[in-house]
Amino acid sequence: MARKPGKKDLTERQGHLLKVLVERYIEDGQPVGSRRLSEESGLKLSPATIRNVMADLEKLGYLHSPHTSAGRMPTGQAYRMFVDTLVKFNPPEPEEIDSLRRKLEEGAEGSGGKALVRSASSLLSGITHLAGVVTVPRRNHSNLRQIEFLPLSGNRVLSILVVNNREVQNRVLTLDRAYTESELRSAANYLNEQFAGRDIAQVREQLLDDLQRARDSMHNMMSSALTLGRQLFDRKEQQEDFVLAGETNLMDFAELSDVEKLRRLFEAFAEKRDFLHLLDHTLSGEGVQIFIGEESGYDLLDACSVVTSPYTIDDEVVGMLGVIGPTRMAYQRVIPIVDITAKLLGRALNSRS
Amino acid sequence: MARKPGKKDLTERQGHLLKVLVERYIEDGQPVGSRRLSEESGLKLSPATIRNVMADLEKLGYLHSPHTSAGRMPTGQAYRMFVDTLVKFNPPEPEEIDSLRRKLEEGAEGSGGKALVRSASSLLSGITHLAGVVTVPRRNHSNLRQIEFLPLSGNRVLSILVVNNREVQNRVLTLDRAYTESELRSAANYLNEQFAGRDIAQVREQLLDDLQRARDSMHNMMSSALTLGRQLFDRKEQQEDFVLAGETNLMDFAELSDVEKLRRLFEAFAEKRDFLHLLDHTLSGEGVQIFIGEESGYDLLDACSVVTSPYTIDDEVVGMLGVIGPTRMAYQRVIPIVDITAKLLGRALNSRS
DNA sequence: CTTGGCACTCCACTCCAGCGAGTGCTAATA
DNA sequence: TATTAGCACTCGCTGGAGTGGAGTGCCAAG
Numbered sequence: 001m002a003r004k005p006g007k008k009d010l011t012e013r014q015g016h017l018l019k020v021l022v023e024r025y026i027e028d029g030q031p032v033g034s035r036r037l038s039e040e041s042g043l044k045l046s047p048a049t050i051r052n053v054m055a056d057l058e059k060l061g062y063l064h065s066p067h068t069s070a071g072r073m074p075t076g077q078a079y080r081m082f083v084d085t086l087v088k089f090n091p092p093e094p095e096e097i098d099s100l101r102r103k104l105e106e107g108a109e110g111s112g113g114k115a116l117v118r119s120a121s122s123l124l125s126g127i128t129h130l131a132g133v134v135t136v137p138r139r140n141h142s143n144l145r146q147i148e149f150l151p152l153s154g155n156r157v158l159s160i161l162v163v164n165n166r167e168v169q170n171r172v173l174t175l176d177r178a179y180t181e182s183e184l185r186s187a188a189n190y191l192n193e194q195f196a197g198r199d200i201a202q203v204r205e206q207l208l209d210d211l212q213r214a215r216d217s218m219h220n221m222m223s224s225a226l227t228l229g230r231q232l233f234d235r236k237e238q239q240e241d242f243v244l245a246g247e248t249n250l251m252d253f254a255e256l257s258d259v260e261k262l263r264r265l266f267e268a269f270a271e272k273r274d275f276l277h278l279l280d281h282t283l284s285g286e287g288v289q290i291f292i293g294e295e296s297g298y299d300l301l302d303a304c305s306v307v308t309s310p311y312t313i314d315d316e317v318v319g320m321l322g323v324i325g326p327t328r329m330a331y332q333r334v335i336p337i338v339d340i341t342a343k344l345l346g347r348a349l350n351s352r353s
Numbered sequence: 354m355a356r357k358p359g360k361k362d363l364t365e366r367q368g369h370l371l372k373v374l375v376e377r378y379i380e381d382g383q384p385v386g387s388r389r390l391s392e393e394s395g396l397k398l399s400p401a402t403i404r405n406v407m408a409d410l411e412k413l414g415y416l417h418s419p420h421t422s423a424g425r426m427p428t429g430q431a432y433r434m435f436v437d438t439l440v441k442f443n444p445p446e447p448e449e450i451d452s453l454r455r456k457l458e459e460g461a462e463g464s465g466g467k468a469l470v471r472s473a474s475s476l477l478s479g480i481t482h483l484a485g486v487v488t489v490p491r492r493n494h495s496n497l498r499q500i501e502f503l504p505l506s507g508n509r510v511l512s513i514l515v516v517n518n519r520e521v522q523n524r525v526l527t528l529d530r531a532y533t534e535s536e537l538r539s540a541a542n543y544l545n546e547q548f549a550g551r552d553i554a555q556v557r558e559q560l561l562d563d564l565q566r567a568r569d570s571m572h573n574m575m576s577s578a579l580t581l582g583r584q585l586f587d588r589k590e591q592q593e594d595f596v597l598a599g600e601t602n603l604m605d606f607a608e609l610s611d612v613e614k615l616r617r618l619f620e621a622f623a624e625k626r627d628f629l630h631l632l633d634h635t636l637s638g639e640g641v642q643i644f645i646g647e648e649s650g651y652d653l654l655d656a657c658s659v660v661t662s663p664y665t666i667d668d669e670v671v672g673m674l675g676v677i678g679p680t681r682m683a684y685q686r687v688i689p690i691v692d693i694t695a696k697l698l699g700r701a702l703n704s705r706s
Numbered sequence: 707c708t709t710g711g712c713a714c715t716c717c718a719c720t721c722c723a724g725c726g727a728g729t730g731c732t733a734a735t736a
Numbered sequence: 737t738a739t740t741a742g743c744a745c746t747c748g749c750t751g752g753a754g755t756g757g758a759g760t761g762c763c764a765a766g
Contacts, residue, residue, distance in 0.1 A: 048742090069747045072728095150498070162513075259612065262612075270598075401711090422759045424758080
């Protein structure tokens with residue numbers, strides 16, 4: 001991929017100084033000046049020299065200053081360079097991993113998968129002091145286990161679907177006429193015989209097929225079964241969802257102290273819609289992905305970075321998890337945490353299914 | 354109930370002026386001065402006279418000023434007096450009610466009761482520009498309709514409960530040994546025969562009884578049924594929950610513009626725990642209840658008021674709903690809205706069950 | 707009891723000076 | 737040629753002084 005004009009590789013010295021500057025800025029959020037950098041860079045260079053280097057880095061698009069007489073702050077490009085090539089990650093200690101695993105499972109005593117998702121989300125937000133987000137797992141291939149119908153008042157029927165051996169979905173269907181209990185029972189029996197153990201997508205397809213092919217030549221019982229089944233499976237995909245935790249952590253950051261900005265951000269969280277879109281993109285990728293500032297494409301997140309990783313059940317990617325924080329988050333700490341949490345969550349979900 | 358010292362009834366003039374002052378303060382949040390009040394009170398009184406009255410009201414605890422040369426603001430006591438005796442509510446127009454009803458049901462196309470709750474919550478927040486809150490309905494008497502067990506891997510069993518003809522609860526039970534599919538089927542049959550149509554609380558009691566009485570003299574099948582049943586019903590009450598909407602509206606109010614306060618408030622919302630406690634209290638009451646400032650007993654809500662009303666299904670109180678906003682909210686508008694929304698929600702839930 | 711008058715208080719705003727931090731540039735140096 | 741010291745300059749921040757306005761409390765007259 002062609003870089004933008006003027007983005008030649010940095011010299012080793014430039015790289016080192018950029019790294020130190022980013023680290024310092026991440027620590028306290030204050031613009032870093034030449035004097036400070038010269039003292040803490042480890043290189044024996046005077047502030048004047050540092051200033052020359054900084055001026056170069058600014059020309060290259062890595063730094064900018066809020067005003068003439070302040071120090072310099074990293075741009076998005078600098079963070080990008082930082083995470084891509086400059087920073088080195090300490091792989092977490094085994095005992096640290098173990099402690100994470102325990103916390104993850106402690107927080108999810110309710111044995112549902114949803115409890116684990118919530119636990120993962122608050123675990124992420126708790127240890128990073130950022131906002132944690134985890135999408136609810138969603139398998140492409142859902143195995144239908146059992147169907148049950150119960151009549152309600154009017155023309156309505158409560159349908160219960162057991163899927164993937166552990167999830168239960170239920171919906172109220174409103175039908176064109178009232179069905180008797182025995183009709184419903186035989187319909188359920190028929191559908192179970194035909195479709196139990198099959199993939200939901202397949203089931204949907206075949207139902208449409210059957211209904212098409214045999215419109216009215218059918219046995220009465222089968223016909224009602226098909227009618228019911230069609231309604232049941234015709235629903236739009238159950239919408240995806242995610243669990244957010246520790247949003248309030250974001251209030252601490254000066255970058256977001258403007259109440260108006262905060263408000264819009266929190267509204268977006270509540271809406272979920274826009275945000276899901278962003279998370280969806282990351283499902284196709286592999287490993288930890290990082291969106292710095294504007295890279296996310298949402299102007300609400302201009303001052304934020306998003307670090308995500310997909311997680312898997314049975315080697316199938318079923319969701320993603322991550323954190324949201326200010327661009328000046330502690331990447332070297334956050335990235336390994338997101339990575340390991342994704343793996344732990346996948347493993348925990350596996351062991352429960 | 355004895356009033357606090359010095360709280361004699363107000364004269365008509367004092368009452369009127371207090372009312373106007375509160376109204377003005379609610380409108381723009383600025384302390385109200387004697388000049389303004391004299392112009393807009395409708396009484397032909399000079400600012401000097403108004404000042405005398407205001408000084409009296411201050412002595413009585415209804416007013417206070419932030420500093421010498423500012424106007425005066427109502428105290429909690431003044432709001433209390435305002436809502437109790439001063440304000441008169443315009444009963445909402447029939448067409449207004451109808452529009453509310455339509456909005457409530459539009460927002461709840463997913464036919465579950467939860468969808469209605471969510472819709473009510475965002476309806477409340479939408480039209481009041483405050484935070485809306487609705488607890489999920491919870492009946493004291495839950496009618497058990499059907500039980501089903503499905504074996505999972507290991508010693509675990511997925512149990513499905515249909516309750517009140519429309520709600521489905523499911524839990525994963527972890528048992529002392531593996532049960533075969535036929536064992537589970539007969540257990541379910543047994544429990545259904547015995548308990549279908551009965552109240553859950555009764556079921557729980559009787560299960561314990563049976564288990565106690567007939568420990569090991571029992572038929573094998575019944576014994577496993579009882580074991581399963583006991584685990585199933587032994588769980589603590591499913592925790593109550595509420596749905597919050599439009600929290601971000603609260604960010605607009607100057608009273609809460611302090612980010613630190615906001616943060617603690619939002620954290621409390623996310624925790625839910627403390628907050629549920631407050632809502633629980635209101636379940637016993639009747640009609641609209643109002644907590645002004647410190648009356649709620651939560652110091653986080655010192656600058657807030659909470660207006661709530663219980664709602665009913667089949668004349669049984671099953672939950673409450675309301676709004677949270679700054680103490681200077683437009684009570685005369687908000688109170689009727691909360692009242693009518695509670696009635697509409699109850700009605701809507703009824704028609705779907 | 708009401709009112710006009712008056713002195714007083716306090717906040718909010720503006721203006722200004724002084725400071726400290728940091729820069730860019732230039733000229734000297736290794 | 738790369739580095740450094742020196743220096744003038746810029747800019748934001750802080751604190752104090754000054755001003756205007758809003759509102760009060762009190763008093764004495766109607």
